[in-house]
Amino acid sequence: MRRISLIDIAGAIVLVAILALAPMFVSSNYLTGVLTVCAVYGIWASSWDFMSGLTGRENFGHSLFIGAGAYTAGFLATIWSTNPWLSLPTAVGVAIAFSLLVGFPTLRLRGPYFALAMLSASAILQRLCLIFWEYTGGEEGLYGLDPLIKSPLHYYWFVLAVLVVTVIVLTLLAQSHWGLLLRAIRGDEATCQAAGINVTFYKIASLMISAGFAGLGGALYAHYQLQVSPPLFSVVVSITVIIMVYVGGIGSIYGAAVAAILLTLLTEMLRGFGEYRLWIYTLTLMLILFFLPNGLIAPLWRRLTERLR
Amino acid sequence: MLQILIYGAVSSAIYAMLAVGFTLIFGVARILNLAHGSFYALGAYAAYVLTSLLKIPLFLAAPLAVLLVAGFGVVMERFLVRPLRQSQLAVLMITLAVSLAVEQALFLIFGSEYRNVPSFVAEKLSIGGVDISGQRLLALVAGVLVLLTLWLFIQRTRLGAAILAVSQDPEAAQYMGIPTNRIFSIVIAISAGTAALAGVLVSPFLTVQPTMGLLPMVKAFAIVIVGGLGSIPGSIIASLILGYSETIVAYLISTSWTELVSLVAVVITLMIRPSGILGRRAAF
Numbered sequence: 001m002r003r004i005s006l007i008d009i010a011g012a013i014v015l016v017a018i019l020a021l022a023p024m025f026v027s028s029n030y031l032t033g034v035l036t037v038c039a040v041y042g043i044w045a046s047s048w049d050f051m052s053g054l055t056g057r058e059n060f061g062h063s064l065f066i067g068a069g070a071y072t073a074g075f076l077a078t079i080w081s082t083n084p085w086l087s088l089p090t091a092v093g094v095a096i097a098f099s100l101l102v103g104f105p106t107l108r109l110r111g112p113y114f115a116l117a118m119l120s121a122s123a124i125l126q127r128l129c130l131i132f133w134e135y136t137g138g139e140e141g142l143y144g145l146d147p148l149i150k151s152p153l154h155y156y157w158f159v160l161a162v163l164v165v166t167v168i169v170l171t172l173l174a175q176s177h178w179g180l181l182l183r184a185i186r187g188d189e190a191t192c193q194a195a196g197i198n199v200t201f202y203k204i205a206s207l208m209i210s211a212g213f214a215g216l217g218g219a220l221y222a223h224y225q226l227q228v229s230p231p232l233f234s235v236v237v238s239i240t241v242i243i244m245v246y247v248g249g250i251g252s253i254y255g256a257a258v259a260a261i262l263l264t265l266l267t268e269m270l271r272g273f274g275e276y277r278l279w280i281y282t283l284t285l286m287l288i289l290f291f292l293p294n295g296l297i298a299p300l301w302r303r304l305t306e307r308l309r
Numbered sequence: 310m311l312q313i314l315i316y317g318a319v320s321s322a323i324y325a326m327l328a329v330g331f332t333l334i335f336g337v338a339r340i341l342n343l344a345h346g347s348f349y350a351l352g353a354y355a356a357y358v359l360t361s362l363l364k365i366p367l368f369l370a371a372p373l374a375v376l377l378v379a380g381f382g383v384v385m386e387r388f389l390v391r392p393l394r395q396s397q398l399a400v401l402m403i404t405l406a407v408s409l410a411v412e413q414a415l416f417l418i419f420g421s422e423y424r425n426v427p428s429f430v431a432e433k434l435s436i437g438g439v440d441i442s443g444q445r446l447l448a449l450v451a452g453v454l455v456l457l458t459l460w461l462f463i464q465r466t467r468l469g470a471a472i473l474a475v476s477q478d479p480e481a482a483q484y485m486g487i488p489t490n491r492i493f494s495i496v497i498a499i500s501a502g503t504a505a506l507a508g509v510l511v512s513p514f515l516t517v518q519p520t521m522g523l524l525p526m527v528k529a530f531a532i533v534i535v536g537g538l539g540s541i542p543g544s545i546i547a548s549l550i551l552g553y554s555e556t557i558v559a560y561l562i563s564t565s566w567t568e569l570v571s572l573v574a575v576v577i578t579l580m581i582r583p584s585g586i587l588g589r590r591a592a593f
Contacts, residue, residue, distance in 0.1 A: 058398050060343075060405070105579035112341050113583070115401060116534065117575060119343070120527045124572050127524065131565040235523065239405055246402070275417055282410045289399050289406075290392065 004175070007308045011301070012254070016164055019261070023153055032152045036224050038264040039159040043166050043217035045244040045260035046253050050170045051210035053251040054179060055203055056186035057107065061118030062241050064102070064125060065095040065211040067233035069218025071129075074142035074228035084146045087219050095215025096208045103207040108200050110189060119235065126233035141229030148223045159220050166213050167257050173209070174253055182206055183251070236278065243285045249298025259297045312439045313556050319445045321552025322452030326507040327525055328532040328544040329456060330500035336539030337476040338493045340390060341397070343404040346526025347411035348501040351378045352508025353517045354415055357424045367429055375505045382501025383494050391490070408522065415519035426512035448510040455503060456545060463541075472496060476539070524568075531571035535578045537588020546586055550574070 019039075023032045044066060052059045069091035076087045098121075106117040129136045136142070149155040173179055181202050184192050193199050222228045231237070244263050248255030270277050288296070331345045355374035359365045365373070385407055393399035430443030463469035474482040475492045483489045507525075515521070532551055536543030551574060555567040578585060 056398075058401055060401065105576050105583075109579065109583050111538070112397070112401075113534065113579060115341070116530045117579070120530050120575065121572065123523055123527045124568055127568050131568065235405075236409070239409060242402065275413075278409065278413045279417075282406045282413065285402065285406045286389070289403055293396070293399070 004171070005305075005309050007305045008254075011305070015258070016160070019160055020157060023156065029152055032156045033224075034265065034268050036152070036156045036159050037221075038261040039156070039163040040217050040221045040224065041241070041244065041260040041264045042163045042257040043159075043220070044214055044241045045248065045256040046163075046167050046170055047210045047213035047217065048241050049245045049248070049251065049253050049256040050174065050213075051206045053245060053253070053256070054174060054182040054186060055206060057203060057207075058115045058242075059118050059207075059210070059238075060115045060235075060242070061102075061120070061122035061238055062210075062214055063233050063235070063237035064098055064118060064122035065214035066218040066221070066237060066241075067122070067125065067129075067228075067230075068098045069095045069215030070222040070228045070232050071136070071142070071218075072215070073219040073222040074145060077145040077222075078142045084148050084223065087223070088148075088216060091215045091219035092212045093215075095211040095218070099207045099211030100204070103204045107203045107207060119238070122233050122238060123235060126230050129230040129233060136230075139230065141227055143227045145223055145226045145228075147226065148220075155224065159224070162216065162220065163257065166216075167254055170209075170213070170253050174251075178202070178206075239285075240281065243281065243288075246285070246288055247292075247296050249295030252295075252298035255295060255298030255301070259295075262297075313553070313560055315439055315441055315449075316445075317553035317556035319441075319449045319552075320556060321549045322449045322456075323507050323511055324525075324528055324532055324552050325456055325545050325548035326452050326503045327529040328536070328548055329459065329541055330503040331526075331529045332533045332536070332539055332541060332544045334496055334500040335533070336541070337472055337496045338386075340386070340394070340400055340493075340497075341404070342390075342497075342500070343401060343526070344385065344407040344411070345500070345504055345529060346522030346524075347408040348378050348382060348504035348522075349508040349525055350415065350519065350522035351381060351411060352505030353426070353512040353515075353521065354419065354424070354508075355505070356509040356512045357419075357426050357517055360427055361425070367427065371429070371506075371509050374509050375502050378505030378508075379498040379502035382497045386493060386497040391493070408526075412519050412522065419519065421518060424517040426517060428513040442514065444510075444513045448507075451506065451510055455506060459499070459503070460541070468495070528571050531575045533585075534575050535585055537585025540585065540587040543585055543587030547574075 019035065022035060044062065048059060048062050051057065072091040072094040073087035076082050076090060077084060102117055102121050103114075106114040130138055133139075147155065149158055174182075181192070181197060184197070185199055185202060189199055218232065221232075241260075244260040245256040247263060248257070248259030267277060267281070270280055273280060327345070327349060330348075331342060334340050334342050352374055355377050356370055359370035359374055360367055389403050389407060390400055393403055428442070428444045429447055432443050433440055434443055434446060435441075463472055471482070471487045471492055472495070474485065474487055475489055479489050482492075528551065532547040533544050535550065536545070536547030551571060554574070555570050558570055559567050
């Protein structure tokens with residue numbers, strides 16, 4: 001990965017400024033809400049990219065961590081009715097616990113076990129949510145969470161700030177020695193192992209980081225929607241996140257976040273298509289797989305700024 | 310007791326039909342087909358359309374449904390999976406995209422309500438005091454027959470030998486004059502066909518709805534991991550283990566807990582013997 005240059009920082013500042021100021025010009029609660037969701041998806045996509053994009057271990061059940069975080073916030077708010085701010089760190093903790101549960105048996109192994117296990121685990125957890133409806137509220141989910149911040153605009157700024165911090169932290173990690181190791185694992189795991197690198201430790205630790213941010217995003221989403229429901233665990237959520245990362249350019253992190261924001265806005269515009277929305281999404285994915293194997297956002301940004309570096 | 314024995318056998322047979330196809334396409338073509346569950350759902354819906362809407366008699370509709378889905382599998386492999394085969398991630402993504410597209414298409418065409426398919430055999434049988442519907446018994450018998458035929462086909466025919474050769478070393482097989490790509494088409498057709506047959510057979514006694522493919526596919530993953538990726542006998546043994554454990558759990562505790570069985574089985578397998586019961590020693 002190339003170093004961050006000034007033009008990257010300038011681009012990021014301009015983008016964040018536009019996002020932060022957008023609700024000031026078009027003051028509507030609707031737009032603020034959509035942008036909040038954009039930022040949440042940005043957190044989810046960049047956290048997926050950190051683990052799976054760098055190590056090449058595709059996580060097909062990111063919704064497991066997202067749902068775990070969201071439901072943690074839901075349980076804390078509705079059953080124990082604690083201080084809502086407590087739900088953010090707790091959600092991170094629970095998501096990390098889940099990542100250990102799935103990651104420990106599967107990430108030691110090479111091959112497709114991790115992808116299969118994550119997909120299965122998230123599907124089964126969604127099912128369990130429906131089966132144990134006495135505790136989880138079944139299809140309806142849990143209602144009546146307290147907002148963290150009363151004003152939607154201030155909450156949006158808060159989520160945007162979390163997104164910015166997430167992207168900065170993950171990018172710095174990806175640029176560090178740690179990130180180099182993760183990419184080396186992607187390249188050739190056996191060689192890394194032969195070089196004395198504890199491959200399993202790095203894979204599990206990066207999954208923990210990824211899960212933590214996903215859980216945080218899940219809790220933020222729960223406190224925006226003020227309810228949680230089983231579709232948060234669904235394969236559709238996972239695949240949406242993966243499509244975003246794919247469009248952004250795998251392994252770039254900032255690309256994932258930007259693609260998440262753009263695609264969420266696009267989905268919102270496609271809302272008129274109703275049930276056909278997922279179709280359009282799936283079709284987009286197929287087209288990208290065939291024609292843009294390297295993604296769109298990150299390669300485009302690199303091309304555009306090549307002269308200015 | 311006898312009830313557990315019979316019901317366990319029925320669900321084992323259905324799981325085995327799903328898992329064997331899944332493991333076959335992985336073992337031969339190294340394709341991890343996340344669209345496997347949609348073959349099962351498509352089989353059930355094809356049976357529904359052919360019998361309830363087009364009024365085709367069942368015994369004609371069932372093989373027709375299986376053929377249609379097998380054809381769908383071949384087309385998917387040829388035009389969507391094959392161009393992307395160099396990248397494992399791309400294959401996973403495209404097959405997952407297909408499964409979502411199928412689910413969504415079924416949802417748009419048929420809606421989310423449950424559909425009914427008439428039973429093949431209406432009468433109930435009684436074995437040793439246990440009542441069992443003829444349909445479940447038919448699923449069991451058909452499952453055993455299909456697996457036996459498949460085993461004989463792979464072990465005894467020239468084409469079967471070619472499939473085995475490709476699964477051992479695709480490149481060497483190609484050099485020996487085996488048309489690898491055609492073998493892939495045949496294998497995906499078998500794989501899709503068995504999954505569709507499972508869907509057709511269960512359609513009278515399980516609910517037919519767009520998302521019906523996801524959970525059986527998750528079970529098939531679990532079975533294949535427990536049995537060893539790429540091993541057909543392994544996945545049959547694992548199907549028996551999982552089918553019976555689920556039936557016993559449903560009988561002793563409650564049906565709610567059956568979903569956990571496969572998850573626990575996968576975790577235990579990956580911790581103790583990651584290559585599965587009959588998998589090769591190195592976990593790929």
